[in-house]
Amino acid sequence: MALLADNGPARMPARTAAYMKLGFDKALELLGKNKNGFFLMVEGSQIDDAGHFNDTSYNVQEVLDFDQQVGKALRFAAQNGETLVVVTADHETGGYSVVGGSSQTGKLVGRFTTTHHSAVVVPVFAYGTGSELFTGMYQNTEIYQRIKQAMAKYN
Ligand SMILES: [Zn+2]
Structure with missing residues (x-):
């Protein structure tokens, strides 16, 4: 376990993008040594x-930072051949909707509808060994069961 900040890390861009990268890289380095997975x-x-702050710029910066680690996880799984990567959310926040924009400028216009968590259905993306278990529509509590099934099936 690594506890890296007293009260949570600063938000992007004050927090450097290296913050999550360093933690992710170190975790892969240490955990990757375990022959049992x-x-x-x-x-x-x-x-x-x-989402709670209804701050689109903040949201985009945080998603881009997270996306860098997802990319690394996908490359690790592709190279490793026996890894499952699941990317999802436990809920949506802010009720964000794209309400306009232009393909010419590449800009989108979005609006938040709440400062709370919403009931919007969230996607579940799965890649790698066992990803076939993550199709369909289900309660988010089912993700635990499907990860457990994948571990039993491919272990
Ligand atoms: Zn929240």
């Missing part, structure tokens, strides 16, 4: 904060 959960928790 490992389970690693990485949370981009401030994506939720940005």
